[in-house]
Amino acid sequence: MKRAFRIVGRILGVLLLLILLAVGYFRIKWGIESSRNMKLAGEAAPMLTIDGQTFRDLNKNGKLDVYENREATLEDRVEDLLGQMNLAEKAGMLFAHFLGMNADGSLMEIPTFSDPFSFMAENTSTTLLKKKMTAVQNLGGTSAYNYATWNNNLQALAQRTRLGIPITLISDPRHGATGMAGASVGAKWISVWPSPLGLAATGDSALVWEFGDIARQEYLALGIRLAQHPMADIATDPRWARVNGTFGEDADLSARLTKAYILGLQGDSITANSVACQTKHFPGGGPQEDGWDAHFASGKGQVYPGNQFAYHLKPFVDGALAANTAQIMPYYGIPKGQTKEEVGFGFNEEMIQGLLRDSLGFDGVVATDWGIISDAFVKEASAWGVEHLSEKERVKKVLDAGCDVFGGEYVTDLIIELVEEGQVSEERIDLSVRRVLRDKFKLGLFDDPYVDLDKVDIVGQPRFVEKGKAAQRKSLVLLKNEDNTLPLSANLKVYLIGMEEQGLTEKYPQIVNSIEKADVIVQKLKTPSSPSPGGSFLERMIPQGRLDFKEKDKQKILERMEGKPTITILTITRPPVVPEIDAASKAMIADFECQDEILLEMIFGKFKPSGKLPIEIPSSVEAVQNQLEDVPYDSKDPLYSFGHGLSY
Numbered sequence: 072m073k074r075a076f077r078i079v080g081r082i083l084g085v086l087l088l089l090i091l092l093a094v095g096y097f098r099i100k101w102g103i104e105s106s107r108n109m110k111l112a113g114e115a116a117p118m119l120t121i122d123g124q125t126f127r128d129l130n131k132n133g134k135l136d137v138y139e140n141r142e143a144t145l146e147d148r149v150e151d152l153l154g155q156m157n158l159a160e161k162a163g164m165l166f167a168h169f170l171g172m173n174a175d176g177s178l179m180e181i182p183t184f185s186d187p188f189s190f191m192a193e194n195t196s197t198t199l200l201k202k203k204m205t206a207v208q209n210l211g212g213t214s215a216y217n218y219a220t221w222n223n224n225l226q227a228l229a230q231r232t233r234l235g236i237p238i239t240l241i242s243d244p245r246h247g248a249t250g251m252a253g254a255s256v257g258a259k260w261i262s263v264w265p266s267p268l269g270l271a272a273t274g275d276s277a278l279v280w281e282f283g284d285i286a287r288q289e290y291l292a293l294g295i296r297l298a299q300h301p302m303a304d305i306a307t308d309p310r311w312a313r314v315n316g317t318f319g320e321d322a323d324l325s326a327r328l329t330k331a332y333i334l335g336l337q338g339d340s341i342t343a344n345s346v347a348c349q350t351k352h353f354p355g356g357g358p359q360e361d362g363w364d365a366h367f368a369s370g371k372g373q374v375y376p377g378n379q380f381a382y383h384l385k386p387f388v389d390g391a392l393a394a395n396t397a398q399i400m401p402y403y404g405i406p407k408g409q410t411k412e413e414v415g416f417g418f419n420e421e422m423i424q425g426l427l428r429d430s431l432g433f434d435g436v437v438a439t440d441w442g443i444i445s446d447a448f449v450k451e452a453s454a455w456g457v458e459h460l461s462e463k464e465r466v467k468k469v470l471d472a473g474c475d476v477f478g479g480e481y482v483t484d485l486i487i488e489l490v491e492e493g494q495v496s497e498e499r500i501d502l503s504v505r506r507v508l509r510d511k512f513k514l515g516l517f518d519d520p521y522v523d524l525d526k527v528d529i530v531g532q533p534r535f536v537e538k539g540k541a542a543q544r545k546s547l548v549l550l551k552n553e554d555n556t557l558p559l560s561a562n563l564k565v566y567l568i569g570m571e572e573q574g575l576t577e578k579y580p581q582i583v584n585s586i587e588k589a590d591v592i593v594q595k596l597k598t599p600s601s602p603s604p605g606g607s608f609l610e611r612m613i614p615q616g617r618l619d620f621k622e623k624d625k626q627k628i629l630e631r632m633e634g635k636p637t638i639t640i641l642t643i644t645r646p647p648v649v650p651e652i653d654a655a656s657k658a659m660i661a662d663f664e665c666q667d668e669i670l671l672e673m674i675f676g677k678f679k680p681s682g683k684l685p686i687e688i689p690s691s692v693e694a695v696q697n698q699l700e701d702v703p704y705d706s707k708d709p710l711y712s713f714g715h716g717l718s719y
Contacts, residue, residue, distance in 0.1 A: 375407070
């Protein structure tokens with residue numbers, strides 16, 4: 072045994088040494104690369120004073136260019152800058168990616184384990200100075216102040232480029248209590264709100280507008296100017312991983328709330344006080360074949376067995392486009408049977424140029440979903456229908472389809488090669504660059520891309536936090552209340568399962584530390600899942616697949632419920648199949664990723680539930696399998712129907 076321990080110890084020692092050597096090698100490599108890149112940076116942009124007004128001399132030529140003049144017209148500024156840009160600068164403008172940041176908000180040149188995004192990204196100097204990219208995002212950050220500091224540091228480096236083109240800081244959703252890999256991040260120092268599915272449960276477009284307006288103010292304070300949301304998709308297949316990011320399965324409700332959401336963030340028109348919206352996923356990503364997500368090969372097909380393509384398009388037409396969304400993101404999937412060419416939406420000319428641009432009249436930025444050109448560590452390229460094409464051929468096909476920006480890609484060199492080889496005209500590149508520049512100018516980034524660090528405390532301020540809590544309360548749906556079990560009497564002792572939020576015991580002395588001491592069990596259950604077999608690293612992290620508990624897990628839950636009356640809270644990321652658990656529960660609550668303290672407030676009667684289900688909850692696995700992926704309200708004998716909701 073001792074000999075075995077010695078062998079294991081030696082192996083671990085060798086592995087540790089190899090890791091240290093690898094880290095050392097890459098630190099030296101990255102350091103050399105950073106030093107080389109930083110030589111590409113010029114001087115900071117000086118200020119010009121003309122007739123008592125100050126302007127930034129972004130190209131450092133000692134005079135006020137049209138694009139630097141905030142009093143010039145939008146189109147004149149765009150054309151003046153476009154005329155000064157070289158091909159590499161134009162190519163860089165058509166890409167967006169993650170970028171690491173140091174904990175204190177300083178620029179990251181060497182990846183660190185404190186920011187996992189840094190290992191999926193180039194360092195800052197490569198991204199900004201070498202690749203000449205001007206759109207980045209990071210979903211981390213140790214504090215609002217440090218995040219805002221990072222923005223200012225990015226903008227300062229960007230102004231040292233030849234033309235001083237500012238950075239557009241992007242964000243996926245970040246206001247939820249929880250997050251999902253590749254889609255959103257849980258709130259840290261920002262106000263906490265229910266998921267979009269929870270906002271839909273309120274049915275309140277004024278509340279959704281207010282959320283957008285508060286998110287706008289918090290984003291502005293951080294420097295975030297482009298929201299990669301809302302999702303206007305309709306959740307007609309309960310198995311789809313992204314159900315909780317939608318406004319449910321009703322097209323009219325989704326259209327109404329999508330419009331309110333965008334107007335809250337953007338305003339009636341895009342100005343320096345707006346956050347631009349990149350509404351996704353055109354033309355509706357809900358009808359995934361067998362419910363598998365289109366990020367991955369298992370879900371590359373998008374199907375319409377009920378001929379409901381127009382139904383899924385409605386939230387984009389009546390919601391996003393009616394609210395003048397700045398940008399649109401198409402999804403990954405192949406719209407089977409809808410176009411002559413069976414290729415993913417980002418490569419699909421009939422969908423982008425034909426439908427979105429020519430038929431619907433959209434002339435804003437179309438940005439691909441992330442990672443459709445190049446393979447990455449976390450997943451293969453989602454190049455569905457064009458897997459056989461080279462990366463360069465894929466880039467050309469995306470441009471030919473009518474898209475402008477490549478999400479999650481660094482292959483700026485391929486655009487340069489395509490133009491130099493005559494495969495794509497520079498005029499075509501200019502068309503996309505114009506669209507990107509218009510948004511940057513409208514947002515006021517060329518005039519002042521910095522944020523006031525003294526005003527960052529607006530992020531997560533008490534008033535916004537309370538508004539988020541009020542929305543959470545309004546989102547909760549009381550599904551079942553047998554024998555008027557709820558609200559609980561204040562003198563009943565409760566045992567909590569699945570609820571771990573700090574401070575609950577101090578607020579509720581009724582909480583006990585064992586089932587034996589409890590009068591009532593309160594259990595919080597998440598929707599089950601089962602990743603596609605043999606999937607990528609990211610695919611294994613995405614909750615999809617099964618909606619029912621494994622038999623052994625279900626029996627364990629039911630056995631636990633036998634001795635005490637039980638209140639079951641279903642945290643709905645996707646509609647779960649739980650008929651036996653429902654039958655054994657005295658009360659059932661649908662939770663849309665709310666904070667535990669809000670759930671207990673409802674259980675003890677501090678407010679009356681008012682939410683209504685924005686989706687059906689199916690009664691069986693068979694019912695789910697028999698549903699048509701694109702059809703709403705078609706689950707046979709649902710456990711709880713769309714629109715269901717009780718009160719006290």
